[in-house]
Amino acid sequence: MFKNYIKIAWRNLLKNKVSTIINSIGLSIGISACILILIFVTYESSFDDYHTNASRTYRVVQHNKLPDQTLYWNTTAYPLAEALRNDFPDIDMVTQTAGPMSREFSIQDQERDVSRFEESEVLFADAYYLRTFDTKWLAGNPDTALNDLNSIVLTQTLVEKYFPKDQDNLQSIMGKTILLQGKDPLKITGVVKDPPPNSNQRYSLLIPYEFFKVNNTFFANNWSGNYQGTTFVVLQNKDQRKLLESKITTWKKKYLKPEDDARISYALQPLQEIHNETLYGSSPRGYIIPTHILYTALLVALFILIIAIVNFVNLITAQSVSRSKEVGIRKALGSKRLDIVIQFLIENGMMIIITLISSILIVHVLIHQLNSHLSIINLKLEFGIKDIGIIIAIGTFTILLAAIYPAIVLSAFKPVQALKNKIRIRKTGAFNFRRSLIVFQFIIVQIFVIAAIIVAFQMDYFKNEPKGFSSSAVITTSVPNHSKLDVFKNILLENTSITDVAYGSGPPMAVNGFQLGTSFRLPEQNIQEAKDAEMKVAGTNYLKFYDLKLIAGRNFTTNKEAFDEFIVNETLVKSYNWTPAEAIGKKIEINEGQATIVGVVKDYHNNSFQYEITPCILLNWSFYHNQAFIKINDPNPEALASLEKTWKNTFPNAVYDYHFLDDAIEKEYVVEGMIYKGFTLFSILAISIGCLGLFGLMSFIISRKKKEIGLRKVLGANVAQIISFFSKEFIQIVVLAFVLAVPFVYYMMNLWLEGFTYRITISIWMFLGGGVLTLFIALVTCSFQSIKAAFSNPINALREE
Structure with missing residues (x-):
């Protein structure tokens, strides 16, 4: 009998080709969208879940209480990890990282000349890092790989990129030397698989944290600020979290200055919440998908699937009149209602299964398109055996809702009315229910x-909303050698396609997660009264280049090794209830020193539009002129090639890289x-x-x-x-x-x-x-x-x- 039902169902599907196709299209759209969304939500909810100690691992975060606000930082002072390790032996593990950050490397061997490259995800990590986070080793000893100060561990991608001939024999590159920043030899001691895409721990290579500590003694020993350092702890159990936070509240007095102790507090953030928690911002080189966005996506998936199922039900029951005589004849010949229900369940179930299979094929194609479309966040969704649970759940849910109701409706026809084609559906019943759907x-x-x-x-x-500065056709690139700034600028300006050049620490709006922070106060105020501000180093041409409007005072006339002048924005001036004119000549003190305000610029968006404009201080400090800003009137391939040639001729021992400022701003959204x-x-x-x-x-x-x-x-x-x-x-x-x-x-x-x-x-x-x-x-x-x-x-x- 079951075999007969299958045959009848298949014949009916072929007989009503148009209806079958329409039903399948609507339902497959809904199922495909639902599967895709669920895969995305599962992926975005799984960050760092794969680590063995994930449920017991916490990131130490910092709260900075200022007179006018509290700042929440996901980075902490570098000495924190060692102090925690020494003073709290009941903590299972404490690890410290610096970065990821950009560094330049060079390779030289017998088969090739010097090959230079720059990597933006260089992570300095101590030996405890490899015990805290799961890492798949392809070569080397994980217990000793980072013990030597001058060692380096590469990811598989970097081996394929820089040692293509050795990727099948990884032992052959062990012990080879890579030169860091053209001067520090690092010996390859290991090769690991790339971190999974659903990881907040992003790196392309690992260098011992001790190397960073030796070469950056000021930062490594500074408790007052944080400089892209992250501390992680692994606790014995989850209950230890609150107790440890409570102990740290009084313990920190041992290391912090009284003024820092008053403003700084520490908290422990679960590792598995980092990717979906907005309070502390994203990890370096990472991004955040807020939890409420994922919940919204789940609702969208459910709604899309439900309206697809409702369509299926409507279209099936709309055909009920044409199937009424068939039902009448079957009942007149003795078929029970259950038999008819089973027949229609099989028929509709077959259509749903066929649709589900086509949806799987659609998802397989679309998932690659989605990854490509969102490569900006390194999205790498995969669709495979692990998603079989999602498919079964959606298929079962769909069959239950989309097959059972039509089967019950169609099997309920009375044989006499069905044979006379006088089926009546009460207005208060199915039709109103259908219209409600x-x-x-x-x-x-x-x-x-x-x-x-x-x-x-x-x-x-x-x-398109005015940002308060000009960003159109602006190229940013690094400046490796400060002694050649004038030479580089003069050569560039000889190029007719380049209209202007400026130097500084960064563009007016903070992009790519880079922003220099400081605090400011009047000389007569104590440090507890200091407020938070952005510090930006700007050359003499910076205001003109970005079309920043001076509303009081003057521009910088010179750049100096020891800065002595500030240009501030309106927001900073308003924090003291000054007028722009009153601010001129005032002295303020920042973490880096004291100087006089010589100019006030009209407020511009120094942060992306999600955030408010904050106090900003521009310095005439030549020390931090590490970026060049180039305005190009026609960014065609020839002009870009000419710019690259000029850069490489000026800085022959460095790696050239450039970005359009508008592209970097777009990434903020x-x-x-x-x-x-x-x-x-x-x-x-x-x-x-x-x-x-x-x-x-x-x-x-x-x-x-x-x-x-x-x-x-x-x-x-x-x-x-x-x-x-x-x-x-x-x-x-x-x-x-x-x-x-x-x-x-x-x-x-x-x-x-x-x-x-x-x-x-x-x-x-x-x-x-x-x-x-x-x-x-x-x-x-x-x-x-x-x-x-x-x-x-x-x-x-x-x-x-």
Whole structure:
């Protein structure tokens, strides 16, 4: 009997090819989107879970209490790890890292000349690091690899990149020497697999922390500040966390100055929460996906799947009239209702399984596109055996909801009515239930469409709102040799495609996670009254280059080895209730020394638009002129090649690298860009699925009202009147869905926008635009069905029994 059911089901699927294809498309879209979202959420929730000690590992974070605010840092002072290790023997493990940071290397062997390269993910780690975090070793001894001060451990990718001939024989590169910064020889003592993409511990090579400590004694012994150092502890159990935090509160007095002890406190952040916790910011070279974004994504997955299932149910039950005689004959011949339920369960289940298989193929293709599209965050989603649980769960959920209800509805037909083709579905029953489901679908559709419109305008705001400085066609590159700054600039300006050159520590807006921090106070104030500020070193041409507006005082006239002048922004001036003119000539003291304010610039966005403008101090300090800013009027390949040639001729012993400033600024909004693309994609999917639902509803309505259409035409109704008659059905649905969706989407998007200091104002036309767009698409979708019904021959409908 079961074999017979399979045959009948397969024949019915082939017989109704159009319906089968429409059903499969709608459901496969929903299932594919759901699987993809669940894989993404699982991936983003799994960061650092693979470490053996993950549940007992914590990052030490720092709270800095200032007079006007509290700052939350994910980095700590370098001496902290050793002090914790010495004074708290009950802690299982304490490890210290510095970085990751950029460093230049060179290789020379018998087969080639010197090969120079620069790596941006160089991590200095102590010997405890390899015991704290799981690392897969391909060569070398993990117990001793970082013991030697001048050792280095490479990742597999770097071996393939710089020792391609030796990648199949890793032992052959052990003991070879790599030169750091052109002067320090480091011996290769190990090769490890690259850290998994779902790791906050990012590095391309490891160098002993002791090497960093020896070569950076000021930073390594400074308790007052932090300089990209991270401390991790492994506790005996989770209950030890609160006790240790409490002990550290009084213990820190042993090492911190009284003024630092008053402002600095430490806390322990679970390793597995780092990737989804926004309070402390992202790890160096990493990114954060907030937990609420992941919850939102799960809701989106659920809604997309539900509206796809609702469509499937609608389209199947809309065909119920055409299957009614079949049900009547089977019942008249003695079939029980359970037999018919089983038949339809098998039939619908087969379609769902076929759709699930096609969805798996779709996901397999799309997942590579998604990785490529989001390579900016090193996204590397994979779809394989490990996701079988997700597929089974979605498939079971879909079959339960999408197959059982239609089977029950179709098997409930009474044989006499079915044979006479007089099936009646009460208005208070299935039809209203079905229309309610369609309303629910279009509520979700409206939410996606309106949200996509609002997010698009916020992203446009990020891109086009004045930043307070000029960033167009600006190239940034490093300057390895300060003695050649003037030579380099003069040669560049001889190039007609280059219009201006400036030097400094960084562009006006903090990008790529780099920002110099300091504190400021009046000379007569004590250190406890100091406030936080950004420190930016700027050459004499910096203001003109970036079009920063002086509103009081003057620009720097010279750069000096020991700075003696400050230019500050309006925000800093306002913190003392000065006018810009009053600020000129005032002395302020920062961590690095004291100087006089000679100029005040109009506020510009020194942080991305998610954050407020903070106090900023520009220094005439030539020591930190490590970046060149080049304005190029036509960034064509020839101009870029000429710039590279000039750079390499000027700095022949360094590695050339450059970035467009606008590209770096765009990366500051990578998470927001993902949200925008996600809402746009899901809006398209939701509209597509929703319109299939309307198609199913129209099919259902038309099949029920064939005779009514015939009577109306016989009594003189024209085509326009009949189309209008049908239009009322779905116009009401879309309008009702719009009214119900507006309050929810308004609340949701207001909540999202509150996360930005600078944001757009939600306007009513954004909602109306989404509603009109959805209504227009729905009208176009249903026009085919309604026009076909309006032009049908009334005789064919009226002569049916």
